[in-house]
Amino acid sequence: MINKCLFPAAGYGTRFLPATKSMPKEMLPIVDKPLIQYGVEEAMGAGLMTMAIVTGRGKRAMEDHFDVNYELEHQIKGSDKELHLEEIRNIMDTCTFSYTRQVEMKGLGHAILSGEPLIGDEAFAVVLADDLCLANDDGVLSQMVRLYKQFRCSIVAIEEVPMDEVHKYGVIKGEMIREGIYQINEMVEKPAMEDAPSNLAIIGRYILTPDIFDILRNTTPGVGGEIQITDALMQQAKEGCVLGYKFKGKRFDCGSIAGFIDATNYCYKKFY
Ligand code: UTP
Numbered sequence: 001m002i003n004k005c006l007f008p009a010a011g012y013g014t015r016f017l018p019a020t021k022s023m024p025k026e027m028l029p030i031v032d033k034p035l036i037q038y039g040v041e042e043a044m045g046a047g048l049m050t051m052a053i054v055t056g057r058g059k060r061a062m063e064d065h066f067d068v069n070y071e072l073e074h075q076i077k078g079s080d081k082e083l084h085l086e087e088i089r090n091i092m093d094t095c096t097f098s099y100t101r102q103v104e105m106k107g108l109g110h111a112i113l114s115g116e117p118l119i120g121d122e123a124f125a126v127v128l129a130d131d132l133c134l135a136n137d138d139g140v141l142s143q144m145v146r147l148y149k150q151f152r153c154s155i156v157a158i159e160e161v162p163m164d165e166v167h168k169y170g171v172i173k174g175e176m177i178r179e180g181i182y183q184i185n186e187m188v189e190k191p192a193m194e195d196a197p198s199n200l201a202i203i204g205r206y207i208l209t210p211d212i213f214d215i216l217r218n219t220t221p222g223v224g225g226e227i228q229i230t231d232a233l234m235q236q237a238k239e240g241c242v243l244g245y246k247f248k249g250k251r252f253d254c255g256s257i258a259g260f261i262d263a264t265n266y267c268y269k270k271f272y
Pocket of ligand 1: 008009012013014016025104106107108110111128130
């Protein structure tokens, strides 16, 4: 029912300069695995096998990552080192990858709209790979796909954040229709603390119905002069229904240095 996952990964990643000068932020590793691979594995765990990646200039490393490297693979063939490539080989055997470029960085909403030719007229998932989500057996996207099967509308993952951090996020207000599930009636992008309708912040996991593309086409630039997905979702919420889902699991904001270090320490202790 949901088969495709879109990864908007065209941003400049300025918070990680100079590391991101010629390398995409999504290729930064948490210990030994790039952020984008964690995102792809989460999508696979939710049963999505068609990956659509929105890239930009200087982002070719992502395409190479999900492709064979004959020379390297020939060199390490038959040695213990081959084991390190098992996960990525499994991904390449199971999933398909397609790419498109966002030519001008006009914001997340615009990046999602740039992915339309890869998605078409069907509901799809969106993963912002710089939000690393870890959950035990049941990944965050997997939880959201199940919810979509019940409600058949757009869903955003939400998390409570401290009030002094709401200015970094899209923030929702809604009516709780079930434990942890909100029908959204208000959404504000990066509000000042005093204007925030709540402390429920949208994080980088979405399920979107395809009517979002037409709405995005008609969405004018909002906060920061960028086309905001939050504005388009607010339109969808007015016309129908958008749900906020308080996911089960842990999220690290790996788009910030502090979150990236926390994620590294956490994963190193837990997985290595
Ligand atoms: P961010 O604002 O966190 O990413 O966008 P950024 O702009 O790369 O980071 P900084 O602030 O300069 O360090 C959230 C997500 O949306 C994507 C980014 O790649 C990231 O995954 N994005 C953002 C795009 O694909 N295109 C855009 O025009 C903007």
